[in-house]
Amino acid sequence: xxxxxxxxxxxxxxxxxxxxxxxxxxxxxxxxxxxxxxxxxxxxxxxxxxxxxxxxxxxxxxxxxxxxxxxxxxxxxxxxxxxxxxxxxxxxxxxxxxxxxxxxxxxxxxxxxxxxxxxxxxxxxxxxxxxxxxxxxxxxxxxxxxxxxxxxxxxxxxxxxxxxxxxxxxxxxxxxxxxxxxxxxxxxxxxxxxxxxxxxxxxxxxxxxxxxxxxxxxxxxxxxxxxxxxxxxxxxxxxxxxxxxxxxxxxxxxxxxxxxxxxxxxxxxxxxxxxxxxxxxxxxxxxxxx
Amino acid sequence: xxxxxxxxxxxxxxxxxxxxxxxxxxxxxxxxxxxxxxxxxxxxxxxxxxxxxxxxxxxxxxxxxxxxxxxxxxxxxxxxxxxxxxxxxxxxxxxxxxxxxxxxxxxxxxxxxxxxxxxxxxxxxxxxxxxxxxxxxxxxxxxxxxxxxxxxxxxxxxxxxxxxxxxxxxxxxxxxxxxxxxxxxxxxxxxxxxxxxxxxxxxxxxxxxxxxxxxxxxxxxxxxxxxxxxxxxxxxxxxxxxxxxxxxxxxxxxxxxxxxxxxx
Numbered sequence: 001x002x003x004x005x006x007x008x009x010x011x012x013x014x015x016x017x018x019x020x021x022x023x024x025x026x027x028x029x030x031x032x033x034x035x036x037x038x039x040x041x042x043x044x045x046x047x048x049x050x051x052x053x054x055x056x057x058x059x060x061x062x063x064x065x066x067x068x069x070x071x072x073x074x075x076x077x078x079x080x081x082x083x084x085x086x087x088x089x090x091x092x093x094x095x096x097x098x099x100x101x102x103x104x105x106x107x108x109x110x111x112x113x114x115x116x117x118x119x120x121x122x123x124x125x126x127x128x129x130x131x132x133x134x135x136x137x138x139x140x141x142x143x144x145x146x147x148x149x150x151x152x153x154x155x156x157x158x159x160x161x162x163x164x165x166x167x168x169x170x171x172x173x174x175x176x177x178x179x180x181x182x183x184x185x186x187x188x189x190x191x192x193x194x195x196x197x198x199x200x201x202x203x204x205x206x207x208x209x210x211x212x213x214x215x216x217x218x219x220x221x222x223x224x225x226x227x228x229x230x231x232x233x234x235x236x237x238x239x240x241x242x243x244x245x246x247x248x249x250x251x252x253x254x255x256x257x258x259x260x261x262x263x264x265x266x267x268x269x270x271x272x273x274x275x276x277x278x279x280x281x282x283x284x285x286x287x288x289x290x
Numbered sequence: 291x292x293x294x295x296x297x298x299x300x301x302x303x304x305x306x307x308x309x310x311x312x313x314x315x316x317x318x319x320x321x322x323x324x325x326x327x328x329x330x331x332x333x334x335x336x337x338x339x340x341x342x343x344x345x346x347x348x349x350x351x352x353x354x355x356x357x358x359x360x361x362x363x364x365x366x367x368x369x370x371x372x373x374x375x376x377x378x379x380x381x382x383x384x385x386x387x388x389x390x391x392x393x394x395x396x397x398x399x400x401x402x403x404x405x406x407x408x409x410x411x412x413x414x415x416x417x418x419x420x421x422x423x424x425x426x427x428x429x430x431x432x433x434x435x436x437x438x439x440x441x442x443x444x445x446x447x448x449x450x451x452x453x454x455x456x457x458x459x460x461x462x463x464x465x466x467x468x469x470x471x472x473x474x475x476x477x478x479x480x481x482x483x484x485x486x487x488x489x490x491x492x493x494x495x496x497x498x499x500x501x502x503x504x505x506x507x508x509x510x511x512x513x514x515x516x517x518x519x520x521x522x523x524x525x526x527x528x529x530x531x532x533x534x535x536x537x538x539x540x541x542x543x544x545x546x547x548x549x550x551x552x553x554x
Contacts, residue, residue, distance in 0.1 A: 192363055193400035193459075197414035197466060198390025207413060212404050 031273070038266045047256050051263045054253075058246035059267055065164050065242055066229040072168035073228070074221070077175025082205065084180040095176065102173035108234050114166030115238050119157055126152050163235045171228050178220050182213035219286060222279035226272050233268075243267060314339040314470060314501050315360060320369030322355055322525075329355040330366065331525040337470075337518070342502045344512045344533075347522035348548065353505040356522065357472050360503065361392045374469060390418050393463030397475040399455040401447035401462070407434065408443040411462045419466060426465070433461040437491050453484030460491055471495065473504040507552055513537070521545045 041048040083095025102110065130149025138146055186209050194204035236245035247264040251257055315337040322330040329352045337343045345353045358364040359371055362378045362385050371378050378388050402410050411430035415421045421429070434440045437457040439450075447455055456476055463471060473492065477485045489511050496502060496515040504511070512519055512533050519536050521529045521544075529536065529545045540546045 187400075189396060189398055189400035190402065193394075193396065193402070194414075195386075196361055196363065196389055196392070196394035197462070198386050198418040199414060200386050203417050207417060208402055212402075215404065 031269075035266065035269070038262060041259075042263065045259070047254070047259045048263060050254065051250050051256060051259045054250045055243060055246050055260075055263055055267060058241060058243035059271070061160075061240070062229065062232050062242040063271070065160070065167070065235060065240065066225070066232045069164050069167035069171060069232070070225050070228050072165070073171035073175050076168065076172035078179050080172060080176035081179025081183065084176060085183050099173045099176050102170060103177075105170075107167070107170045107231055108237065110170045111163060111166040111234055111238060114169060115159065115162040118166075119162050120154055123152055123154055123157065159238050160240050163238045163240050167228065167232065167235070170231075171224065174224055174227075175221070178217050178224065179213065182217035183209055185216055186212050215286070219279055219283040222275070222282060226275050226279070229271060229275070230268065312338045314374050315503065316370070316372040317356070317359070318370040318372075320356070320359060320366045320371060322352075322359065322364060322366045328525050330359070333369070333522075333525065333527055335520060335527065335530075337501060337503060340499045340501055341517040342496045342500075342504065342515050343518045343520065344516040345503065345505045345520045345522055346507055346512075346548075346552075347528070351523045352525040353522050354474050355525075357474055357503060357505050360470075360472060361389050361394055363394075386418070390414075390466055391468050392470045392472060393466060393468035394472045395456065395459050395463055395474065395476050397478050399447070399452075399459045399479075401455055401458055403447050405446075406443070407439075407445050407447065407450070407458050410447065410458060411465045414462070415465050429465055430461070433464050434458070436464075436494075437461045438487070451484060452480045453487045456480065456484075456488045457491055460488075460495075464495075470501045470503070473502065473506065475505050477506065477508060509537075509549075509553055521548065523548075 038048075042052045043049075080095045080098060083091045084099065086092045086095070105113070126149045130146045130152070133142065133146035134150055183205075190208050190212070191201075191204050194208040195201070199207070232242055233244035235242050236248060239245060241249075243264060247260050251260045254260070313336045315335065317333060317335040320330050320333045321328075331352075333352070333356055335343075335356070345356060347353055355364050359366050360373060360378070362371075366379060369379075373388055373392060376383055376388055378385060401407075402413070405413060408427060408430055411433060412423070412426035415426035415429060416423060419426075431440060431443065434443055437460055439454050439457055442450060442454060442458070447458065450458065460471075460476075476492070477488055480488065485508070489508060492502070492504070492511065493515055504516075506512075516533050519531060519533055520527055521536070521540075521542070523544060529540060529542045531541075536545060536549065540549065
């Protein structure tokens with residue numbers, strides 16, 4: 001809210017309430033109006049309605065893929081982030097190479113690369129390992145796993161799985177940097193106090209540093225979830241039937257370009273805006289606790 | 291009879307011939323530099339079991355570095371440090387076992403802000419000493435009673451005053467039943483009215499026969515409790531002696547000057 005200075009106060013207002021009106025969150029109102037307009041279209045126009053019901057199943061997959069890749073990227077990212085602050089040269093080097101390389105490649109290229117290069121190579125490894133195990137240690141449950149690995153076929157790995165892993169790999173590099181920053185933001189004295197009590201480095205990490213660091217990086221992680229949700233639209237190039245791909249299909253099916261992409265954009269906005277409100281609430285709660 | 295730090299079979303290091311039976315801490319010819327600045331130059335120090343040793347000197351003189359070398363938070367460039375018969379700089383020494391026996395209190399407390407006061411005092415007992423939660427809490431409550439703040443057990447460090455924080459930090463270190471306590475300027479970050487409550491706890495500890503190495507300029511504490519005083523400047527031990535010797539008749543001019551400046 002604008003604070004009136006002495007001169008402004010003394011000057012008589014042409015129209016009263018102008019200041020109050022200017023301070024209102026008009027942007028939110030405008031967004032809301034746009035939303036209401038699209039809802040109205042969906043409610044009244046059959047073409048919009050048709051597009052909406054066609055696209056809605058894509059929303060489900062978009063959320064699912066985003067959640068799955070996000071959780072995976074958190075796990076990879078935490079490991080890599082610990083590598084980035086590790087004094088172990090090998091661990092540090094591997095993590096740094098990963099982070100620098102993956103962050104330097106466009107996510108779209110990375111997705112295609114994982115889907116068409118990494119997955120086939122990984123499968124060949126799995127097949128070789130499986131047949132090796134079959135020959136050498138095929139006992140009980142191991143034999144079944146070996147057989148499964150040896151007979152794994154490229155057709156058996158769904159594009160959805162490849163795409164999810166690709167997105168997770170890409171975001172693992174970002175999350176690694178978030179975790180690294182979080183860990184480094186904890187004062188050095190915390191680890192020193194933990195070590196001085198006889199805790200090992202990993203105990204200090206697990207019980208003292210990480211609980212504090214993770215709490216501190218929750219808001220940026222929330223923002224990254226929003227980013228991953230938006231980037232999941234890239235999966236459309238791999239023909240994963242998420243929201244954007246269904247948009248393409250719907251346009252091709254109906255030739256209703258405006259209706260289709262208005263609705264697609266509207267659905268993404270609902271997801272991202274409600275999530276960003278959540279992140280804001282989280283941020284505010286954190287700042288109170290500090 | 292020498293009691294060694296031994297938790298498990300075949301643990302820890304070798305008994306060094308340098309350490310006499312009485313000297314629980316032996317520091318011999320320790321050098322440490324950060325880039326071009328020399329923090330410690332041929333530092334030597336012996337602390338007898340049960341003694342209270344006060345290290346003082348101008349800032350940047352290497353006091354904290356020397357103290358932190360004892361539990362290996364700083365790694366000396368060369369020289370030997372033997373704590374209770376164990377060479378701490380030896381690569382074969384499991385430093386965590388040594389540290390569990392050496393409590394440390396920091397200038398800025400370094401309490402764990404995400405844990406309650408009680409959990410601050412119990413966590414190392416549970417994770418390092420492998421005590422049960424119940425036993426650890428019992429020990430913690432007794433210690434909080436002893437440092438005078440049992441009612442704060444469920445508070446978080448952020449809700450405490452500086453003096454209370456430092457007393458929790460002392461309780462946290464004591465909970466491990468250490469053989470040695472290190473204090474790194476424990477009262478420097480405190481408001482004047484809170485210094486006494488921390489010094490009182492330290493005086494009690496000294497009376498009970500705890501081996502203590504204290505970096506501090508609290509000369510009142512030195513007079514009341516110290517068995518030996520060490521004056522450190524420019525990384526060198528300039529002078530060492532009993533409080534009586536140093537206060538009434540210091541051998542070095544530098545010591546006399548420094549003491550007159552802080553005692554005026």
